[in-house]
Amino acid sequence: TPPLVYAVANKRIPITNAVFLAALAFGWLDYDIIYLCPEGGYIGNPCIATDVAYLRFGPADACQLQVAVAPAEVLTSGGMAIKPAFVAPQKMFLGQTHNTLGYAVPSQEWNGSPIGRTYEETMSPTPSFGDTVVNAIISLAADDDCAVMMSP
Incomplete structure (x- = not known):
């Protein structure tokens, strides 16, 4: 398998x-x-329109680094949801890439009105944004052989 994998998921993020x-x-x-x-x-x-991406360094049977690439700053709970999908010894998360869309707030943490109640919500396009980003990264990592070949 190639020593470098780069995968992208094109997403449409509603503006609400x-x-x-x-x-x-x-x-x-x-x-x-x-x-x-x-x-x-x-x-x-x-x-x-934005992209969510995934990188893997090292061959699948000995991958060394997995990287999540998000178009926003993903909150801690989103990172914790992604963590089990990354099995390489080294992990990296790059946020505010591609479009730099503010914060990816998970829907279960979205408080709603009034607008501006939390800064992160004010700087996020929609309540589903965090879920969309996290699920896309998990899906991209799951499609990579690294996750299959290095799992316990």
Whole structure:
């Protein structure tokens, strides 16, 4: 197997946060915007196109480093959910990559209204963003032979 694996999951992140929607209306969001986005729950809800990525260094039967690459800062609970999917002796997490979309807050930690109650929610496009990022990283890692060949 190759000594370097790079995998990417293209994601559409719905914009439901009022702060992001206002910034979009004023033209302040410099992202790839999809204006007819069914992922947002209904046609017409805008989405941001972004990537979530995974890297593995070393051959699958002796992988040394696995790297998660997220377009936001993933909260601790998200990192803890990803950790079991990474079996290499060394692990790395790179956040605020690709689009730099703020915080990836898991849906179970999203408090909702009022807007601005927590800084992280104010700086996140939607309540499902954290789940989308974490699940994509787990899926990319699971598709790599490293996770299969090095598991106990």
